[in-house]
Amino acid sequence: MATSTPQNYIEKVAIVGAGGQMGTFITEALLKTGKHHISAITRSDSTSKIPAGVEVKKVDYEDPASLIEALRGQDALIITMSVMSPPGQSAKLIEAAAAANVPWRSHRETKMGEDAMVGLAKQADRDLIEKLGKSSWVGICCSFWxxxxxxxxxxxxxxxxxxxxxxxxxxxxxxxxxxTWPQTALAIARLLSLKVLPDDTNDNSATLSQFRNQPVYISxxxxxxxxxxxxxxxxxxxxxxxxxxxxxxxxxxxxxxxxxxxxxxxxxxxxxxxxxxxxxxxxxxxxxxxxxxxxxxxxxxxxxxxxxxxxxxxxxxxxxxx
Missing domain, CATH: 3.90.25.10 (UDP-galactose 4-epimerase, domain 1)
Known part of the structure; x- marks a missing residue:
């Protein structure tokens, strides 16, 4: 698997929900690594408080062009929206990420099946990512906080x-x-700080590519x-x-x-x-x-x-x- 960026690491990370409860933890954990340029993707009318050191990009979810422009040049997209978010919102982000050629997308994973309702939505997101063929997904399976x-x-x-x-x-x-919230955030920061690919055929260290289109299980x-x-x-x-x-x-x-x-x-x-x-x-x-x-x-x-x-x-x- 090849990365779409010349460097072998994730540099630019866009976060949807950076000012939310989980998003704040994730953003702060990423900032502490000192390895990433972080952009917060927010609605034009959002009043969320974004952590210092984060670039804010205002978007209109009804305007695909604004989403694509905000995501252009990003290496990864993290979506921390609530399960109660409006239907179709994550699909808009996925399609925009594909159009902007964002190679990686991270989301919270669920493994409880159809009874839990959110399972079908997450599967639809994964299927859409793979169908579009521009990005790879990584699911963070962390259960409830x-x-x-x-x-x-x-x-x-x-x-x-x-x-x-x-x-x-x-x-x-x-x-x-x-x-916990801090552990989930740290896991995401550690994951996105891994090398994308092995240095060579003899490199057996952990890489982001080994989690391509798979869940990461933490507890x-x-x-x-x-x-x-x-x-x-x-x-x-x-x-x-x-x-x-x-x-x-x-x-x-x-x-x-x-x-x-x-x-x-x-x-x-x-x-x-x-x-x-x-x-x-x-x-x-x-x-x-x-x-x-x-x-x-x-x-x-x-x-x-x-x-x-x-x-x-x-x-x-x-x-x-x-």
Whole structure:
């Protein structure tokens, strides 16, 4: 595989959502490498705060020419849009990236299949990239972000900190992979800092090309809801008897999420997405099926209680980014 740029590394990186929660972490991680020129692709009317040191390029999603111009000369495009973003928006970016000859595109990956809804959309994005034949994709399979998911409310990881209650899906022992914001950002920065191609036939070091049109699997923790509760007890200094613990069968909870979403409540979509990852079919434990790329990317071991503490603080301050 050949790179479309003469150098054997990624220099210019465009980010959609650079001012968002995950986008900010990614942008700052890339800036710290000192290896990249970063451009934030934003709407002309956006008021998002973009980190210093980033070039801002305003676009109109209804004008393909403005997207193409903003992406021209970029080596990679990172899209961090929410799963609730308007339909067709990622396709517009993909088509513009192809027209601008951007060789690499990174997005957040999902492996939960049709039940999770976002799986089909991600597959459509990948299919479009390969059909256009101008770019290669790399999916970042990181599952849900731990400190966000633990703090957001009972419809995610089941915890209600205000009322000291938790709802376990089934018996609460199904283990899933979960990742933190900083680790996800560091993984992307490390990935885009790899050489694109081996130096020669004897070079066995990690390269970006080995992940061409494939997911990169990363994880901070492999946890069950009971494991999460144990960490919460340590951080808060509470006892299990201080908490109201309820149980809900995974199929019942999933169906409730579907009904809630169909009734117009967006939290229903979140509930069904999170419930699906806790199904006993093992879909949430991709580490067991695929292994992880943490070591290849040099990702550090993270402290569970440190990020539980962040989640507890977010919940107390009601920082519910949804």
């Amino acid at each position: 731990y400190e966000y998911s633990l703090s957001t409310g009972p419809f995610t990881y089941g915890f209600d900190f205000e009322n000291h209650s938790v709802t376990f899906i089934d018996d609460g022992t199904t283990k899933i992979n979960t990742t 901070a923790f492999l946890l069950s809801q009971k494991d999460m509760l144990e960490s919460v007890l340590r951080v808060t200094g509470t006892k299990e008897s201080d908490w109201k613990i309820e149980h809900e069968a995974h199929k019942v909870r999933f169906a409730a999420g579907v009904a809630q979403f169909n009734g117009g409540d967006q939290r229903g979509a979140v509930k069904l997405l999170y419930t699906r990852v806790f199904y006993p079919d093992g879909c949430g434990n991709y580490e067991a099926r695929h292994g992880l790329h943490n070591d290849i990317l040099g990702l550090p071991k993270e402290d569970l209680d440190e990020f539980t503490r962040i989640a507890v603080d977010r919940a107390e301050r009601k920082v519910l980014v949804f």
